[in-house]
Amino acid sequence: MSAVRDESISTVALVGLPNCGKTSLFNALTGSRQKVANYPGVTVERKEGWVRLGMSAASDNSGPAVSQLRLLDLPGTYSLDSRTPDEEITREVVLGRHAAEVQPQALIAVVDATNLERNLGLVLELKALGLPIVLALNMMDLAGRRGLELDLSVLERELGVPVIPTVAVKAEGLAPLLARVSERCAKRPPAQCPWQKPTAAEVRERFARVDQILKNCVRRRSKPAALTHAIDRLVLHPVWGAVVLLLALGLMFQAIFSWASIPADAIEAGVAAFGGWMGDRMPEGPLKSLLIDGVIAGVGSVLVFLPQILILFAFIFALEDSGYLARAAFLMDRAMSAVGLHGRAFIPLLSSYACAIPGIMATRTIANPRDRLATILVAPLTTCSARLPVYTLLVGAFVPARKVAGVLGLQGLVLFGLYLAGTIAPLTVAAVLRRTVLKGPKPALLLELPTYKRPSLRGLALGLIERTRLFVRRAGTVILSLSVMIWVLSSYPKPPADAPAGVPAIHYSHAGQIGRAIEPLLRPLGFDWRVGVALVPGFAAREVMVSALGTVYSVEQGTEADTSALGARLAGSWSLATALSLMVWYIFAPQCLSTLAVVRRETNSWRWAAFLMAYMTVLAYGASFVTFQLARAMGWG
């Protein structure tokens, strides 16, 4: 079904080069009235937002009034002649060829004022399509600080499109921009946008035209970005650059453990208080057990990790927004090339530390299909935020909270070690894949390093709010459903009337039966039937492991679920060898159905998703087995 146009709502797309401020402008225009979703069929994170306008009509009465603008934030592209899958999405949407998207009625071409030479080529390409365009000349504050002087009226005349100066991060220039856009939207767009792959001569002609335009409208050239160059002398240094990168990553992981403790404790206390309040008001029975041991224990034990996950996302957003991530990709290129990965793979892999799903989507910036596939297949091995609840529980229960060298927390160090393992694992597997099933040449890295800028607090806040919403929604849907399922399986059937005393009721439940059935498979890893019961739903979502363990232990002991005591319970009943084995299992195991679904969509094949599931399960089993046996041999079992 193709999308149907509602005449009072116009669709406008933001188009521009990467790092020109499209997303900042999008955030400024839409505020919280935005949502993040996926393009169907081919997965690219798609941002759509709404802007309400007053009713207006085109001055020549040529079209309907526009009351709302539906804004699309399209992936950055250097040209309509796409090299990467995400650039192709932008082209298809702009040309009106995308099946699940209406053709935009107008375009906002976002241009970095400090880099007109590279940006105007795309504007000329877009103008040739015949769509109404308004040019948002962004980062005017930076341009002014660098001494650039432009004659905007000449630029407008040369390009033949309205030019509106903006500073997206300060929300400046938005009103005139919206006024010109809604005026242009009220006119009808052409039925089809003609476009053909340009010849080399046409490309040369286009850039000659750009040079001509710049000659006419630039009154004074900008000074080079001195601060950026000065910082890059340190950050791109082969030795000091690596030190800076390690320090940044080390700070991030230490922060995850130490900064989140107060809010995490507050959430935990709130969940426990809520559970206690409910328990006091309800009569004993299955409903009370479902709500307290199933729902509150299940969802609450995952919600408590929200502060840590947000700290992780905040660091990644800040690094990306500041322009540092591109430098990190450049520094990591040599290390990546050594294992057969493209330098651009660093950014998807770093994003995968938050969640493998946007990390896998970010591989759309990698042009070479083999490089892209290799990155997709190893991205789930990076230590994503869903592993954090399990690691935090086990590290908290089994690693003493003391300082190393008087400065570093041992627990933070162990967590860093787990993250390091989650870094070495994908690189190692990538090296194997690129020498076996995905053999091929290594292309060179061509990367644009943006100028440094202060991360936008507003953009950061909006990003974190959106992530919180996604996390809470996931907790309220997937985690809630799985927690209820585990509770049902753990609670029914009830023990028979002649059941011997001293045998917990959970032994007779479906969960107990399933756990005992798979226990022989898991015993060599040091896992008993309880871990088995928790591992099975954990294949759907990793973080469910914590709530599943909480439910199984509380139902077994006939106590109310108390997530704060879960760690103590595990420390009392598990050996260190079992805890280490489970941590290693979690480094490798493919426990996220959503990731598998995204891999299937991105690779257009169930074969690669199945391959991913198989190799990760084999790795997890093998590594876990070795860890447990070694730990037992050292007397920790």
Add this chain to the structure above:
Amino acid sequence: MTQDRAVALIVGAIAAAWLVHLSRGWWSKPVAAWLLRRGHVSLAMRVRFGRRA
């Protein structure tokens, strides 16, 4: 209502919600087409494409 019945209702509602969600690709097209014929454009888009609409 007994507690057992309440538990069954809650679990049944969650199962039904998942069934509806997982079978969306099958039922959303005819339902959206029916809504479009009756002029409910935004609702039809929402039904067909969910949060993408």
